[in-house]
Amino acid sequence: MDFQFIVRVSPMFVKGAWLTVSLAFWGLVLSLTIGLFCALVRYWRWPVISRLAGVYIELARNTPLMIQLFFLYYGLPRLGVLLEGRTCAIVGLAFLGGGYMAEAIRGGLTAVSRGQIEAGLSIGFKRFDLLRYVILPQALAVSLPAITATCIFLIKETSVFSIVALPDLMYVAKDLLKEGHSTESNLLLVLSYLVIILPVSLVFGYLERRVRFAGFGD
């Protein structure tokens, strides 16, 4: 183990990790937004737009992120749309994640019983407030494990961003592998991802324990 090497390259990993975190953060925020929107549209069966959301969800979930990124980075410029690497990465991750989040949230929405909805209606709630105060709190509690899994999956998926020339963690490690020191580089790479993802896991685990009320039934 070459500790001098580790000390020398650590700042590069920190920089790469920071890029990975910031791209993942925005990707996750957008994924959740898109996912919530698509899930609601499907839940309420809005005509046309619900079908479109269905097509999008299948497209997002059944194509690899790498191909989606190639399309954004190399395909779109031919159509006259030039996106920089960061934008491609965030848009790509949001496109992929939106599909997964939509299904995760929809599962929770359908778990809220008809009786709960009727109880909400019977005290005079209209559609939006019914969603906000009765349906969503219960639905998200049920969806939380699936949302957690998707978040972790998406953070790991950021490791393909190096193909659009972004100096993220994977890019830094691949660069160093060319210099040799593969053991140290790989170790730092694994540790970096662990440091990023483990807190996410723990926070979501804590949230899941907080919302155990969704044992449902009665």
Added chain:
Amino acid sequence: MSPNDQVILKITDLKKRFDQTDVLNGISLDVRQGEVTVIIGPSGCGKSTLLRCLNGLEPINSGQIELNGQLLTAPGTDWSTVRQKIGMVFQNYELFPHLNVINNILLGPMKVQKRPRAEALAEAESWLDRVGLKDRALSYPRQLSGGQKQRVAIVRALCMAPEIMLFDEVTASLDPEMVREVLDVMLNLAKGGLTMLIVTHEMAFAKAVADRIIFMDDGLIVEQANPEDFFNHPESERAQRFLNIFQFGRVHRDKN
């Protein structure tokens, strides 16, 4: 208090069909202010469906419903406003599992009626006290017994200050010893002059609480009478047959 003459709810020739099955075949019924009306009848006779039609949880096929002169069956009815005037208590309680008792009760008054928290809270606590659950205000529904949940559900509906309350087989999911605590709450509400429309299978309770018994079968009102007359001398053959279900003759065993 005895019911006065003012009709608060007027149902005229109400019909309801599920797919090919006729559930309500022309129900006409007037409910007066302060009156306790108990609807009984065999399973599937349409009594629960009738209640659900009254606050718009089931769309109807024809007929009219009027609440204090407002025609609810007219197109463009604002059900959100109407439902605040018609309280509903369900068989399975349907408390919101993510909220504690007090927040279950306050949700409607604060988020729908936009009443100030202090005022709504004072009313909620006073009702909780009256149903014997003041010390459970911060409990979650999963920590309560069935009877406690149902009493909270009644308070939740009452705190919307409804003009009439609908009770849909509210003791049907309860163990016998919990049935009593819920029925006692309802008896007290009846004494207090609340207008109530109750669907139940508890015959002794119906006899005690009702100003009027409605007997339904096959989506029709077959008979209506005051409880003494109905339970002692039911007129229709169907009502007689129904009441016989609740009677048991003494078994005489041969002892050889």
